[in-house]
Amino acid sequence: MAYRLEMRNMTKRYGDFTANDNVSFTLRAGEVHAIVGENGAGKTTLMRMLYGMEQPTSGEIVLNGRPVVFRGPDDAIKHGIGMVHQHFMLFADFSVAENIVIGYEPQRAGLFRRKEAVEAVRALSERYRIPIDVTARVSQCSVGEQQRVEILKVLYQGADIIVLDEPTAVLTPLEVKELLQTIRHLAESGKSVILITHKLKEVMEVADRITVLRGGRVTGTVSRQETSVDELARLMVGRELQPLSERVSLAGGPLLQVENLTVRDRQTIVDGVAFTVHHGEIVGIAGVSGNGQSELLQAITGLRPITAGRVLLGGKDVTNRPVAAIREAGVAHIPEDRYLWGTAKQESVEENALMGYQRKRAFSRRGVILRDAFRCVVEQWVERFAIKTGSRHLQEQAGNLSGGNLQKLIVARELGQKTPLLIAAEPTRGVDIGAMEHIHQALIEKRNSGDGILLVSSELSEILALSDRILVMYKGRIVGELKRSEATEEKISVLMAGGSIHGSGQKAV
Amino acid sequence: AGCAAGGGAPEDKGQAGGQDGGAKKRVALVLPEKIGVNPFFQQMDEGAKKAAQEFGVDVKTIESTDHAAIEENIRAAVAENYDLIITSSFESEDALKKVAAENPDRMFAIIDTVVDLPNVRSVVFREHEAAYLMGAAAGLATKTNKVGIVAAMDIPLLKKWTVGFQEGLKATNPKAEVFVNYVGSFNDPAKAKELALLQANKGADFIYGAAAVGDLGVFEAAKEKGFYTSGQDVDRTGIDPEHIVLSQLKGTDTAAYETVKAFVNGSLKPGVQTYGLKEDGVGVTYVTRESKTPLHPFIGEEIVNKVKAIKDEIVAGTRKVPDPLQQ
Amino acid sequence: MEAVKKLCKSLVQPLLAVAIGLLTGAVVISAVGESILDTYQQMWKGAFGSFYFFASTLARSTPIMLIGLGLSLAFRAGVFNLGAEGQMVLGAIGATLVGLYLPGPGLVKMLAALATGVAVGGLWSLLAGYMEAKFRVQLLITTLLLNYIAVLFAGYLVSEPFQDKSGSAALAQTAMLEKSVWLPKLFAGMSVHAGFLLALAAALALFWVVRFTPFGYEVKMLGHNPFFARYGGIDKDRVMLVAMFASGGLAGLAGTVEVLGAHYRFVDGALTVPGYAWTGLMATLLANSHPIGVVFTSILLAALQTGAMGVERNTEVPLELASVIQAVLILFISAKFSHDWWKNRKSKRRESHGVV
Amino acid sequence: MELFDGALVSSTIRMVTPILLAALGGALCARVGIFNVGLEGLVLVGAFSAIVGNHFTGSLPLAVLFAAAVTVLFSLLFAYMTIGLKANEIIVGVAINFLALGLTTFALRAVFGVKGAFYDKDMAGLPQWQIPLVTDIPVLGDILSGHSPLVYAAFLAAVLLHLFFAHTVTGFRVLAAGMNPVAARSLGLKVTRLQVLAIALCGVLCGMAGAQLSLGQVTMFTEGMTAGRGFIALVAMMLGQSHPLGILASSLLFGLMDALSIRLQGFSLPTQFTAMLPYVLTIAAMFFLKDRGAAASTASQQSAR
Ligand SMILES: Nc1ncnc2c1ncn2[C@@H]1O[C@H](COP(=O)(O)OP(=O)(O)OP(=O)(O)O)[C@@H](O)[C@H]1O
Ligand SMILES: Nc1ncnc2c1ncn2[C@@H]1O[C@H](COP(=O)(O)OP(=O)(O)OP(=O)(O)O)[C@@H](O)[C@H]1O
Numbered sequence A: 001m002a003y004r005l006e007m008r009n010m011t012k013r014y015g016d017f018t019a020n021d022n023v024s025f026t027l028r029a030g031e032v033h034a035i036v037g038e039n040g041a042g043k044t045t046l047m048r049m050l051y052g053m054e055q056p057t058s059g060e061i062v063l064n065g066r067p068v069v070f071r072g073p074d075d076a077i078k079h080g081i082g083m084v085h086q087h088f089m090l091f092a093d094f095s096v097a098e099n100i101v102i103g104y105e106p107q108r109a110g111l112f113r114r115k116e117a118v119e120a121v122r123a124l125s126e127r128y129r130i131p132i133d134v135t136a137r138v139s140q141c142s143v144g145e146q147q148r149v150e151i152l153k154v155l156y157q158g159a160d161i162i163v164l165d166e167p168t169a170v171l172t173p174l175e176v177k178e179l180l181q182t183i184r185h186l187a188e189s190g191k192s193v194i195l196i197t198h199k200l201k202e203v204m205e206v207a208d209r210i211t212v213l214r215g216g217r218v219t220g221t222v223s224r225q226e227t228s229v230d231e232l233a234r235l236m237v238g239r240e241l242q243p244l245s246e247r248v249s250l251a252g253g254p255l256l257q258v259e260n261l262t263v264r265d266r267q268t269i270v271d272g273v274a275f276t277v278h279h280g281e282i283v284g285i286a287g288v289s290g291n292g293q294s295e296l297l298q299a300i301t302g303l304r305p306i307t308a309g310r311v312l313l314g315g316k317d318v319t320n321r322p323v324a325a326i327r328e329a330g331v332a333h334i335p336e337d338r339y340l341w342g343t344a345k346q347e348s349v350e351e352n353a354l355m356g357y358q359r360k361r362a363f364s365r366r367g368v369i370l371r372d373a374f375r376c377v378v379e380q381w382v383e384r385f386a387i388k389t390g391s392r393h394l395q396e397q398a399g400n401l402s403g404g405n406l407q408k409l410i411v412a413r414e415l416g417q418k419t420p421l422l423i424a425a426e427p428t429r430g431v432d433i434g435a436m437e438h439i440h441q442a443l444i445e446k447r448n449s450g451d452g453i454l455l456v457s458s459e460l461s462e463i464l465a466l467s468d469r470i471l472v473m474y475k476g477r478i479v480g481e482l483k484r485s486e487a488t489e490e491k492i493s494v495l496m497a498g499g500s501i502h503g504s505g506q507k508a509v
Numbered sequence B: 001a002g003c004a005a006g007g008g009a010p011e012d013k014g015q016a017g018g019q020d021g022g023a024k025k026r027v028a029l030v031l032p033e034k035i036g037v038n039p040f041f042q043q044m045d046e047g048a049k050k051a052a053q054e055f056g057v058d059v060k061t062i063e064s065t066d067h068a069a070i071e072e073n074i075r076a077a078v079a080e081n082y083d084l085i086i087t088s089s090f091e092s093e094d095a096l097k098k099v100a101a102e103n104p105d106r107m108f109a110i111i112d113t114v115v116d117l118p119n120v121r122s123v124v125f126r127e128h129e130a131a132y133l134m135g136a137a138a139g140l141a142t143k144t145n146k147v148g149i150v151a152a153m154d155i156p157l158l159k160k161w162t163v164g165f166q167e168g169l170k171a172t173n174p175k176a177e178v179f180v181n182y183v184g185s186f187n188d189p190a191k192a193k194e195l196a197l198l199q200a201n202k203g204a205d206f207i208y209g210a211a212a213v214g215d216l217g218v219f220e221a222a223k224e225k226g227f228y229t230s231g232q233d234v235d236r237t238g239i240d241p242e243h244i245v246l247s248q249l250k251g252t253d254t255a256a257y258e259t260v261k262a263f264v265n266g267s268l269k270p271g272v273q274t275y276g277l278k279e280d281g282v283g284v285t286y287v288t289r290e291s292k293t294p295l296h297p298f299i300g301e302e303i304v305n306k307v308k309a310i311k312d313e314i315v316a317g318t319r320k321v322p323d324p325l326q327q
Numbered sequence C: 001m002e003a004v005k006k007l008c009k010s011l012v013q014p015l016l017a018v019a020i021g022l023l024t025g026a027v028v029i030s031a032v033g034e035s036i037l038d039t040y041q042q043m044w045k046g047a048f049g050s051f052y053f054f055a056s057t058l059a060r061s062t063p064i065m066l067i068g069l070g071l072s073l074a075f076r077a078g079v080f081n082l083g084a085e086g087q088m089v090l091g092a093i094g095a096t097l098v099g100l101y102l103p104g105p106g107l108v109k110m111l112a113a114l115a116t117g118v119a120v121g122g123l124w125s126l127l128a129g130y131m132e133a134k135f136r137v138q139l140l141i142t143t144l145l146l147n148y149i150a151v152l153f154a155g156y157l158v159s160e161p162f163q164d165k166s167g168s169a170a171l172a173q174t175a176m177l178e179k180s181v182w183l184p185k186l187f188a189g190m191s192v193h194a195g196f197l198l199a200l201a202a203a204l205a206l207f208w209v210v211r212f213t214p215f216g217y218e219v220k221m222l223g224h225n226p227f228f229a230r231y232g233g234i235d236k237d238r239v240m241l242v243a244m245f246a247s248g249g250l251a252g253l254a255g256t257v258e259v260l261g262a263h264y265r266f267v268d269g270a271l272t273v274p275g276y277a278w279t280g281l282m283a284t285l286l287a288n289s290h291p292i293g294v295v296f297t298s299i300l301l302a303a304l305q306t307g308a309m310g311v312e313r314n315t316e317v318p319l320e321l322a323s324v325i326q327a328v329l330i331l332f333i334s335a336k337f338s339h340d341w342w343k344n345r346k347s348k349r350r351e352s353h354g355v356v
Numbered sequence D: 001m002e003l004f005d006g007a008l009v010s011s012t013i014r015m016v017t018p019i020l021l022a023a024l025g026g027a028l029c030a031r032v033g034i035f036n037v038g039l040e041g042l043v044l045v046g047a048f049s050a051i052v053g054n055h056f057t058g059s060l061p062l063a064v065l066f067a068a069a070v071t072v073l074f075s076l077l078f079a080y081m082t083i084g085l086k087a088n089e090i091i092v093g094v095a096i097n098f099l100a101l102g103l104t105t106f107a108l109r110a111v112f113g114v115k116g117a118f119y120d121k122d123m124a125g126l127p128q129w130q131i132p133l134v135t136d137i138p139v140l141g142d143i144l145s146g147h148s149p150l151v152y153a154a155f156l157a158a159v160l161l162h163l164f165f166a167h168t169v170t171g172f173r174v175l176a177a178g179m180n181p182v183a184a185r186s187l188g189l190k191v192t193r194l195q196v197l198a199i200a201l202c203g204v205l206c207g208m209a210g211a212q213l214s215l216g217q218v219t220m221f222t223e224g225m226t227a228g229r230g231f232i233a234l235v236a237m238m239l240g241q242s243h244p245l246g247i248l249a250s251s252l253l254f255g256l257m258d259a260l261s262i263r264l265q266g267f268s269l270p271t272q273f274t275a276m277l278p279y280v281l282t283i284a285a286m287f288f289l290k291d292r293g294a295a296a297s298t299a300s301q302q303s304a305r
């Protein structure tokens, strides 16, 4: 059977660094082909070359039997290739319909026919069963909705090959389910889908074939029927995954006490939330994103004003204190959006690592930052978390790191603060399974040493694997609390959707 | 070629013509601003150039880009051995005081202000006397008893014009109402025109332009609205005889010309020379000088005669027109 | 070795730019039938031709440098302060009045005047910063508007209550400061004064702060990503206000040293007409907000001006043309073409070309 | 004495026109992410070339066209430097201002052989259109009628520009290119071409602004006759948050304040204080307009680095 797409011997070099090394890849019509691999393996780079955003150093792209060269994305789009980027390429102030039709607007005499656009998009959304409010502003859409906008845009442009780069990393379980359904549906209707993801369960659920990349090379292409999660993991990481270390039982005293916390900004976002995190405990917060988790964390860490209620840290009131004071009192914070809150993309790895340490006693003398001493510490982090920093090492621009490696840098930085409390929001978003294992291990170790962790994750498996106690948030309130022993994915899902469960402990702390 | 003779200033200047085996004498005219739109400097430049031709000397005009450049340029002119350095205006006062004091063996001149040093010749004008005559004429001519002044900026210097004019106006027509508006800039004819239009709209039938380039805007407004107006520095009545009925005159060209001439003759002496009505250094068309343009009936022979009488009183000293800046 | 290579690489760009600027200027000069060589010779002479002219260039670079240094700090913090002119003028008038009317020995007066210049300029700048921090009124606009207000207010002060009534009294200016308050000239008979040393000291101090101190780090990170800065515990408003105060203070100092070292009195318009504020802005942008870079770019820009004066004095090339040449040179020096051209060639060899 | 009358309002409308036109041009640039401080220079070039066009063609429409064309050339220089050569847009803007001042003064000498000002009493300025019927309405007739075609064109331009952004495909894409150039490029939109188009249109508007100044308000060219209007336009643009109708409002506000300050000159307040009035009140107005329109400032802040 002829392939719809063949990429032959693709190589891409950045300076002395080889991101893709002789990679070959094929795609059939109506196929879902997953690409997996550890962070920095070169998945995104391969797709950027397919989409015309990067020119290959060498190699050939053959489309429907004919070799093609894409000088830019418009070339690729014209040849029926569409890409949904990890970082959405959307215009925040435009409506959903406008975002979808842009570049191919329905028009008459140069005038933009917005009504026709709305109709066309509506029809498209019905045809592919991707529901969306076409007149809403994109800035007001949830991440899941924005993802749908991106997919619809690609479809509107008439793509036969759709590339999805880590589409599920930011979605809630329900949204993931819907997306996987959409992907299957697209494949059935004759489209080919390339799916990049770190979640092997999803791969096993939806992919026909799987290509594994490691260190810029293909380590194998397998069909789903012939493989398993474990085999994929081995191919990716090159070793067996370790089980998480034992949890030590610690009966620590209260560390973080949140009392009746309310955040209001035009409307109530967080509504009378109360809970406690003890020493030696990981408390997980589950919930569909947009139910106030982000705002809750921002309120605790001082990034957002608290309307009512109190936050106590080790018995000390830190309500509405400046961020610096709260950090000083013993809080570190892995932010959920690593590009918005967690990095300065144009700055070097070293400068990004320094954030929060610049006024620390250990790294400054007489008002001067001790760069050399600090650099040694960063080197240790890079080694411990296997952060691939690129050719310029610590002086590499943070923005040039692959998404997962940047995440690891942030995790290392915040763990390095050695604070009694760590607030971890989506700590493993976008990292590969090897690194995820590593980060989970580090979190457990921190807990075992007697520190407390407040964990927010849209990944239920992560919550279940790490938490001693699980709180579920819904519409700004805590609607349920589950002990580790009694928690199941089903129970949490019900609570997350606004339902209630009976019979189990549902008391407020 | 340098001043080999280290002697005193007077000797230098006396024998300057003989230096360097008959080479031409070199005169630098250092202006404190760009000549640009300023007729004051334009005329000075012309006067100096005219003298240069007639008396066979080299005159180099150096325009300064800004305040800080003035001293720079004067110093450079000294360094480049110009035989006479003419400067101008209040803006150059500080700079000249410094440089002239440091170079007592050089001769300097300054036009339009006084620098009291033994090697500086100062030439000043009493513009307020001419402005007074203009005001007097306006007071006599106005039918609506309303006149306007469109001035460039509200700065002390311009008081010589605005205050002088108002004094004259009061002298001949105490009941006349006067509108004063400032453009806020020396080079904004568009705004000057609008201000003139507004004054005309309020009933002014004579508007005195003292807005530098803005005067051109006032002229246009006069043409459009049919009121009467006046020019500055040179006889401008020719531009639009129907509406520009007077001009206030100022002989900066004469001052520059005379200075160069005196220098060539060897008669240039330190000290102050003032040009007023008496010396015929300032004046008003028809009153102190004839004009190619026939007299407009709005002013008329009778008024000209009355103003001539006032002029005579000022010249004779019986009518005092104090310098507004010295009050 | 690495450092030398880096230096060479960073020099290629400006040098090529200057070369192309000069070439374009040559076209303009020959278009009016003047001698290219002579004109450029006079330009060079006017700027660097002798120690005297070099000193004049340094004198002219002094206010540009101080303003540029101040702005570099604000820009690093991501604050676009367009109000240097007003800050300079108010600082200067404040310092002048203190120098004139404060009783006490000369040195005390001089120091007090310098301090006042910094404080007044800084506070005026802080006003815009405060309005942004507290009321979210856009600083970019307010600083621009506050210029007009400051310049008009200073104009009022010197044409009414504090006008010099001695002498011809025709200019809007204060009385002259007494000699003991003057900043000393560095060389007798040359215009460069102690203010230049102050500017150099400020550059070094700023370099040290930016490079080595936590505050410098915080300013930089705030400029790159304010969200990240806040997340990391940096007090955004505080850093912004400090940066604004410092940048306004240095602008105020620029005006002050110009008064104490060159004019010896505040003259209405003497600080605004030369356009020091815009030139200082350009110096910063050309130097990419690097304090030591600002030293060089401000001397370069000053040299272009003094060079143009030399052209005006000694050639028949009209003054306007000198300013055209100056503008053309600045245009091309700011261009990044050589760099891009270089980079493109390199990447083309490797057949890779990023689209985004 | 009444503070406002028909003549003052009518004068305000005329005075505001060049500012409005230039501010609209600046807004076009701001919309594609370029902060154009060179408006002053562009308007000056427009004013000069309008006079040159009028002098040599003797036709007013041709003169305005000529002004627009020359200013477009100048704005393309700006575009080439900022987009093509990636020079800092603020530096280029400032340099353009210097260049315009130098070149026009020099060309004044070269073309007309005069220094400072070119004034020809036989040169006809733009006609003053008496709008039938409207002219006869008392008070309002004086205010609305009798302006040069460019005055009406300016107000029309604000509305047209609004329609351009709101209803045309190109306008939509221009907005997109400014809002998120990376995304626009990833869609294959020709971002650079759109930016150049916007800057060229800015040139047209600034050319018209200049023509209104030198042929509409007065009929002459004088060195530096823009007298800071380009910077006021910049403020009006920012205050109007780069929205055409917002700019219309902010320009009018500014004009009104200016008119008020002229009126207050009659009273015994020092003129420096009356002249401050527009700026003080504009700052006061900003307290009510905060929050929105951060776009302009972000655009310029980007360029600071
Ligand atoms: N523009 C660039 N310049 C230099 N190095 C780059 C550039 N883009 C990518 N790289 C490097 O190429 C390698 C591959 O990056 P790529 O983004 O393709 O990885 P990935 O497989 O998508 O990783 P992740 O799973 O973290 O997204 C990384 O090590 C990255 O640092
Ligand atoms: N303008 C750029 N210059 C250099 N490198 C870039 C640029 N834009 C992106 N990159 C690099 O290209 C690679 C792919 O970018 P992309 O935005 O798809 O991120 P990603 O690695 O997929 O991130 P994530 O892990 O969050 O999915 C990354 O390594 C990124 O750092």
Ligand SMILES: [Mg+2]
Residues within 6 Å of the ligand: A043, A044, A045, A165, A402, A403
């Ligand atoms: Mg990737």
Ligand SMILES: [Mg+2]
Residues within 6 Å of the ligand: A044, A086, A166, A402, A403, A404, A430
């Ligand atoms: Mg990634």
